[in-house]
Amino acid sequence: MRGLRTTALAVLAAALLGAVLLAATGANPLVAFESIVVGAFGPDGLPDTLAYAVPVAGMATALAIPLRAGLVNLGGEGQLVLGAISAVAVGLQVPGVLGIVAALLAGVLAGALYAAFAAVCETALGVPLLVSTLLLSYPAVSLAAYLVRFPMRDPGSSLPQSEQLPPDVHLPALADTGLTAGLFLVLAAVVVYAVVDARTPAGFEARVTGWGPRFAQYAGIDRPRLTVRLLACSGGLAGLVGAVVVLGFPYRFIDGALITPQYTWIGLLAALLAAASPLGTLLAALFFAALTSGGFALERATQVPRELTAVLQAVLIIFLAAATGLLRGRKGAA
Amino acid sequence: MTQPSPDQPPAVSLRGIVKRFGDVLANDHVDLTVAAGEIHALMGENGAGKSTLMSILYGLLRPDAGTIELAGREVSFDSPARAIAAGVGMVQQGFALFDSMSVVDNVVYGAEPTRRGLLDRRAATAAVRELIERHELRLRPGDRAGDLPVGSRQQVEILKLLYRQARVLVLDEPTAVLTPAEADRLFVVLRELAADGRTVLLVTHKLHEVTAVGEAVTVLRDGRVTMTAPTRGLDQGRLAAAMTGREVDLDRVYPPGRPGAEALTVRNLTVRRGDRRVLDDVSLTVRAGEIVGVAGVAGNGQTELVAAIAGLLPADGTVRLGERDVHALGVRERRAAGLAHVPEDRGEVGAAPTARLADNLAVGFHRRPPLLRRGLLRPEAVRDHAERIVTRFGVRAPGVSAPMRTLSGGNQQKAILGRELAQEAPVLVVEQPTRGVDIGAVVGIHTELVAYRDAGHAILLVSAELSEVLGLSDRVLVMYEGRVVAEFAKDEADAEAIGLAMAGVTAP
Numbered sequence: 001m002r003g004l005r006t007t008a009l010a011v012l013a014a015a016l017l018g019a020v021l022l023a024a025t026g027a028n029p030l031v032a033f034e035s036i037v038v039g040a041f042g043p044d045g046l047p048d049t050l051a052y053a054v055p056v057a058g059m060a061t062a063l064a065i066p067l068r069a070g071l072v073n074l075g076g077e078g079q080l081v082l083g084a085i086s087a088v089a090v091g092l093q094v095p096g097v098l099g100i101v102a103a104l105l106a107g108v109l110a111g112a113l114y115a116a117f118a119a120v121c122e123t124a125l126g127v128p129l130l131v132s133t134l135l136l137s138y139p140a141v142s143l144a145a146y147l148v149r150f151p152m153r154d155p156g157s158s159l160p161q162s163e164q165l166p167p168d169v170h171l172p173a174l175a176d177t178g179l180t181a182g183l184f185l186v187l188a189a190v191v192v193y194a195v196v197d198a199r200t201p202a203g204f205e206a207r208v209t210g211w212g213p214r215f216a217q218y219a220g221i222d223r224p225r226l227t228v229r230l231l232a233c234s235g236g237l238a239g240l241v242g243a244v245v246v247l248g249f250p251y252r253f254i255d256g257a258l259i260t261p262q263y264t265w266i267g268l269l270a271a272l273l274a275a276a277s278p279l280g281t282l283l284a285a286l287f288f289a290a291l292t293s294g295g296f297a298l299e300r301a302t303q304v305p306r307e308l309t310a311v312l313q314a315v316l317i318i319f320l321a322a323a324t325g326l327l328r329g330r331k332g333a334a
Numbered sequence: 335m336t337q338p339s340p341d342q343p344p345a346v347s348l349r350g351i352v353k354r355f356g357d358v359l360a361n362d363h364v365d366l367t368v369a370a371g372e373i374h375a376l377m378g379e380n381g382a383g384k385s386t387l388m389s390i391l392y393g394l395l396r397p398d399a400g401t402i403e404l405a406g407r408e409v410s411f412d413s414p415a416r417a418i419a420a421g422v423g424m425v426q427q428g429f430a431l432f433d434s435m436s437v438v439d440n441v442v443y444g445a446e447p448t449r450r451g452l453l454d455r456r457a458a459t460a461a462v463r464e465l466i467e468r469h470e471l472r473l474r475p476g477d478r479a480g481d482l483p484v485g486s487r488q489q490v491e492i493l494k495l496l497y498r499q500a501r502v503l504v505l506d507e508p509t510a511v512l513t514p515a516e517a518d519r520l521f522v523v524l525r526e527l528a529a530d531g532r533t534v535l536l537v538t539h540k541l542h543e544v545t546a547v548g549e550a551v552t553v554l555r556d557g558r559v560t561m562t563a564p565t566r567g568l569d570q571g572r573l574a575a576a577m578t579g580r581e582v583d584l585d586r587v588y589p590p591g592r593p594g595a596e597a598l599t600v601r602n603l604t605v606r607r608g609d610r611r612v613l614d615d616v617s618l619t620v621r622a623g624e625i626v627g628v629a630g631v632a633g634n635g636q637t638e639l640v641a642a643i644a645g646l647l648p649a650d651g652t653v654r655l656g657e658r659d660v661h662a663l664g665v666r667e668r669r670a671a672g673l674a675h676v677p678e679d680r681g682e683v684g685a686a687p688t689a690r691l692a693d694n695l696a697v698g699f700h701r702r703p704p705l706l707r708r709g710l711l712r713p714e715a716v717r718d719h720a721e722r723i724v725t726r727f728g729v730r731a732p733g734v735s736a737p738m739r740t741l742s743g744g745n746q747q748k749a750i751l752g753r754e755l756a757q758e759a760p761v762l763v764v765e766q767p768t769r770g771v772d773i774g775a776v777v778g779i780h781t782e783l784v785a786y787r788d789a790g791h792a793i794l795l796v797s798a799e800l801s802e803v804l805g806l807s808d809r810v811l812v813m814y815e816g817r818v819v820a821e822f823a824k825d826e827a828d829a830e831a832i833g834l835a836m837a838g839v840t841a842p
């Protein structure tokens with residue numbers, strides 16, 4: 001209840017400040033807000049918003065998983081890209097429906113192993129997870145970029161992209177919504193995360209670790225093992241998201257296509273703001289997806305420069321972060 | 335009590351203070367008057383509303399009703415900053431120091447002297463040094479706060495108040511974590527401050543402290559004042575009755591235990607820190623049906639002993655639970671092998687303050703029935719389990735879904751102890767079981783521990799309260815500089831011999 005009110009207030013305050021900023025650049029704030037909303041939810045915008053929301057929600061959940069235990073996975077981009085390129089590599093080799101399954105599995109496995117490797121760097125070698133995940137992300141992205149320029153390059157095109165997957169290795173599309181069956185895979189992942197988090201001993205132990213590392217140690221939780229497992233789940237889901245994206249239109253790996261839309265960072269932001277709670281992360285991810293997709297519409301409709309929409313988002317994020325900080329702020333004497 | 339003369343209004347006057355948290359009436363029309371230059375003790379059971387009342391005076395909480403007057407002038411604080419400006423300072427229950435910063439930085443934090451807009455470090459150090467000398471504190475301005483023993487940390491907290499020129503000093507259970515010697519040093523400082531015309535409000539659970547330093551005492555029960563009296567000639571039984579509303583047997587004697595088979599065997603346990611042996615070749619045995627007490631001045635290896643037994647600290651030597659050698663095992667396996675553990679630090683180690691009480695109590699029970707069924711945790715079983723512990727150990731809480739931190743300090747302690755006793759593990763290692771716990775509840779906890787022993791469990795009890803060790807233990811070990819330097823059977827243990835051993839003096 002209080003959470004809702006504070007959040008609403010934060011959004012309102014951000015909107016007010018945003019209106020002032022917009023007015024200062026000569027745009028009409030009301031028109032601008034209208035184009036954001038219409039751009040995000042109008043008949044033309046909604047399909048784009050949803051198509052964008054699927055990977056964002058997937059990545060948000062992927063990054064929320066370790067965050068629940070206070071572990072930050074900064075390597076989502078590498079795991080996402082590695083999952084995608086592995087899925088394409090397998091999908092181009094294995095024909096038929098089996099190819100879909102094999103490609104998805106390859107994506108999950110690649111992401112999981114790579115993230116687990118980053119975790120082992122911390123638990124066995126003492127490299128902080130923040131550093132190991134982030135640094136390992138770059139070689140993964142570069143590897144994919146190399147592969148689609150040379151060994152896996154589409155010979156019929158001059159762009160750095162792979163060949164198109166054969167039609168039977170496409171994820172089924174959902175009517176003309178622009179969505180694929182990947183939506184259900186991501187939704188299933190969210191549901192599994194919610195259940196594991198709330199109802200299983202493993203999820204409970206992750207939360208205990210998030211409450212305090214010393215309390216977790218006292219409770220007998222094996223932190224290294226937990227770290228490796230959570231990172232493997234996180235990377236596995238990131239890899240799945242990568243696979244889902246490339247098994248949808250345009251059915252190939254295009255260099256940079258998973259990076260430019262900022263799935264990873266917007267997802268991380270959503271997970272952070274929601275303190276990694278499963279439902280909160282999903283809601284925050286959907287909200288940011290709508291906002292971003294509305295932002296594109298704003299650019300088209302009002303000539304408001306791209307930078308300003310970024311500023312608007314930043315303002316909103318800061319207000320939301322402050323609101324959640326206030327909600328979580330500890331106060332009161334023992 | 336110093337009578338306020340008509341021309342000199344009381345330094346602090348709280349009238350009709352009411353504070354409600356949901357269904358809990360934490361303060362119910364509380365009146366409290368303290369004269370300038372008086373040391374006034376505030377007592378009451380855990381959850382009686384002491385911290386709440388003091389937090390209101392310090393501007394941490396807003397009262398729902400009532401007025402605050404300082405030296406006759408009505409004030410209203412919406413933040414501690416305003417209270418500090420008006421001359422009220424508070425040391426909260428548990429500390430709030432920055433461990434990595436120096437004493438000076440901690441003291442001036444938030445009120446730094448500046449020169450041309452920059453921190454004037456020289457002026458800061460000089461001011462702090464001057465205060466340390468004037469009040470004869472044993473502190474060095476440049477020391478890192480995190481390296482100081484608790485007694486000195488307490489003094490840094492007080493220095494913070496003096497630096498901000500507080501006229502009214504509020505200390506919430508300052509002695510809970512102090513050794514008796516450190517507490518005595520604190521009292522010397524407080525008496526000087528009072529002689530200087532400052533007013534001190536002291537929250538404590540220790541009866542002897544009330545009569546030792548307080549000039550007057552106010553007792554709260556269930557948020558209401560049940561007694562205000564000068565401490566001279568005060569009867570302790572009456573005080574206890576005002577707190578609990580019933581007779582408390584303060585000098586209860588417990589029958590000895592009947593020791594059986596060895597339950598916990600420790601051999602040559604050694605913990606090194608740098609090249610110092612903080613735990614030095616300690617061997618001990620606790621049998622089923624026996625309480626073995628460990629006495630000693632804080633910081634002589636007791637904490638390391640407990641941590642090493644629990645598996646939290648790597649150590650050389652062997653630890654056996656019953657027949658089983660657990661030395662190579664981790665915390666989880668040791669717990670599974672039959673070890674329960676109540677740690678000294680309840681805020682960070684023993685509990686998660688931000689998590690729900692029910693979740694705090696589920697820890698350690700979450701991998702077996704009845705909480706777990708078919709691989710899933712059952713929310714209603716988690717709740718029932720918490721309700722059972724809360725009821726059995728008389729934990730007063732706003733509810734099992736409330737965050738742990740909304741429980742009063744003593745009730746957090748009871749909850750943690752309750753959780754560990756409920757494990758029914760053959761061996762319980764317990765450190766400072768009654769720290770911050772009110773006298774009525776102390777008796778309750780002691781009774782529980784003895785009953786646990788009589789049910790055939792082994793207890794290793796580490797406590798800074800010598801009377802507690804003496805009252806409960808079937809055998810007493812004394813630790814000094816990481817070693818066990820003396821052992822006494824129940825009938826030969828007396829305070830004097832133990833006191834000498836604690837100081838490192840052992841009979842040949």
Ligand SMILES: Nc1ncnc2c1ncn2[C@@H]1O[C@H](COP(=O)(O)OP(=O)(O)OP(=O)(O)O)[C@@H](O)[C@H]1O
Pocket residue numbers: 331332333334355356358359360378379380381382383384385386387427730731732740741742743744745770772
């Ligand atoms: N933020 C809060 N929300 C809900 N209830 C609270 C909160 N803070 C305190 N309480 C409740 O108010 C009552 C009084 O608490 P308070 O901390 O003042 O007790 P206390 O006298 O200081 O006890 P102790 O001796 O254990 O420290 C308790 O029942 C406590 O659970």
Ligand SMILES: [Mg+2]
Pocket residue numbers: 333334384385386427506742743744
């Ligand atoms: Mg208190």
